[in-house]
Each structure stands twice: as structure tokens, then as C-alpha cells.
Amino acid sequence: MSLVIAMDGPSGSGKSSASKGVARALGLRYLDTGAMYRAMTWWMVQNDVPVDDPEAVAARAADPVLEVGTDPSAPTITVDGTDVSEPIRTREVTNAVSAVSAVPAVRARLVVLQREIIGTGGIVVEGRDIGTVVVPDAPVKVYLTASEQVRAQRRAKDLAADPAASVTVTLDEQARRDRLDSTRTTSPLTRAADATEIDSTELGLAEVIEAVVRLAKEQT
Numbered sequence: 250m251s252l253v254i255a256m257d258g259p260s261g262s263g264k265s266s267a268s269k270g271v272a273r274a275l276g277l278r279y280l281d282t283g284a285m286y287r288a289m290t291w292w293m294v295q296n297d298v299p300v301d302d303p304e305a306v307a308a309r310a311a312d313p314v315l316e317v318g319t320d321p322s323a324p325t326i327t328v329d330g331t332d333v334s335e336p337i338r339t340r341e342v343t344n345a346v347s348a349v350s351a352v353p354a355v356r357a358r359l360v361v362l363q364r365e366i367i368g369t370g371g372i373v374v375e376g377r378d379i380g381t382v383v384v385p386d387a388p389v390k391v392y393l394t395a396s397e398q399v400r401a402q403r404r405a406k407d408l409a410a411d412p413a414a415s416v417t418v419t420l421d422e423q424a425r426r427d428r429l430d431s432t433r434t435t436s437p438l439t440r441a442a443d444a445t446e447i448d449s450t451e452l453g454l455a456e457v458i459e460a461v462v463r464l465a466k467e468q469t
């Protein structure tokens with residue numbers, strides 16, 4: 250397998266910006282698996298599927314057609330031909346995504362798609378279970394963290410257009426999502442035993458990118 254860099258970690262740890270930056274620096278493709286779970290969730294909401302009913306979600310898990318573009322400078326995602334890059338970032342989807350992503354039928358389908366996209370490699374893949382489940386033999390595995398407070402501040406900044414998304418609200422919603430993501434039965438968020446942990450609380454984006462690029466050069 251050519252280079253696969255698995256980037257896992259909790260919400261707001263800076264995975265997306267770091268993963269895109271690393272992919273650009275090394276001339277690799279980029280896959281945002283969180284966007285795929287969000288797209289599934291968006292589709293469920295659009296189609297009035299009760300997201301807190303795992304059986305109802307599982308029954309429709311095969312229906313949406315997802316297409317993902319892997320250019321780190323312009324990643325794209327469509328569902329049934331509709332560009333959903335923006336609607337998958339709303340608070341409504343963000344607060345529903347953990348319930349949908351805990352459904353085994355959803356994960357089974359998306360992991361197959363993710364492995365198809367990853368193919369023989371040359372890609373940076375970000376998510377929650379990349380180093381543990383999707384590509385357990387990835388040559389480079391990073392577990393990116395940051396303090397709860399800093400992660401909530403970063404997310405609240407991303408959500409600046411939404412006046413209800415204060416740091417306090419974001420912190421509560423983020424803690425709930427992390428709890429659901431790390432306690433679910435199927436593929437919970439956890440650091441792979443062989444992943445290198447990078448704590449970005451005190452690091453700028455350029456420093457995180459530099460650390461991952463250095464790691465990739467050392468480990469491959």
C-alpha cells in the first residue's frame with residue numbers, strides 16, 4: 250500500500266485543517282469521513298427518518314448515493330447529485346450525526362465506500378476510526394487532541410454565523426457528541442495503540458502540519 254495517513258481524534262481537535270494542509274504539503278489526496286457521516290445524517294433528516302430510531306436509520310442506510318471528491322484544496326460531497334458541503338455543517342446535522350453514525354448498517358456501508366476511495370493509498374484520511382478499523386495497517390497514524398475549552402473555542406469560531414452557538418453551548422454539544430462517539434458499541438472513537446498522539450492545545454496549524462509531515466517522513 251502506498252502512503253495512507255490516518256488522522257483520528259475528537260471534534261474540534263483541528264483534524265480537518267491539519268489533514269488538508271498535510272495532504273497539500275505532500276501532494277496527497279484527502280478524505281473527510283466525517284463529511285460522509287454528516288451527509289448520511291442530512292439525508293435522513295431530509296427524508297423524515299427519525300434519527301434516534303436505529304432500526305429506521307438502518308432500514309434506509311443503503312438508499313442515499315454519496316459521491317466524494319478528494320482534492321484537498323476543494324473537497325466536495327454530494328448526495329443523490331446535490332452538493333451538501335454547506336448543509337452538512339448546520340447545528341441540526343451536527344447534533345444528530347452521532348446517533349446516525351452509531352448504527353452498524355451505516356458504518357458498514359460507509360467503511361466499504363471509504364476503502365474504495367482510499368484504494369491503494371496516496372491519501373490523508375480523517376475521522377474517528379481510521380487507524381483502528383478502516384485502515385488498521387496505515388503506515389502513519391496520528392491521534393490529534395486539544396483541551397476541551399480550546400476545541401470548543403475553535404468550533405464556536407467556525408459557527409460564528411449562528412448566534413446560538415456560543416462557546417458554552419458549543420462546549421456542551423461537543424462534550425455530548427464526544428461522549429456518544431467514544432461510548433458507542435461499534436467502532437468507538439479511541440486512540441489506536443500504535444498512533445502518535447499530537448496535542449494541539451498550544452500549537453498553531455502550521456506547527457501541527459509540520460509535526461505530521463515530519464512523522465510521515467520518519468515512518469515511511
Ligand code: C5P
Nearest residue numbers: 260282283284286346347350376377378
Ligand atoms: O469530523 P466530524 O466532526 O465532521 O464528524 C462528524 C461525526 O461523524 C462525528 O461526531 C462522528 O459521530 C461521526 N464520525 C464517525 N466516524 C468517522 C468520522 C466521523 O463516527 N470516521
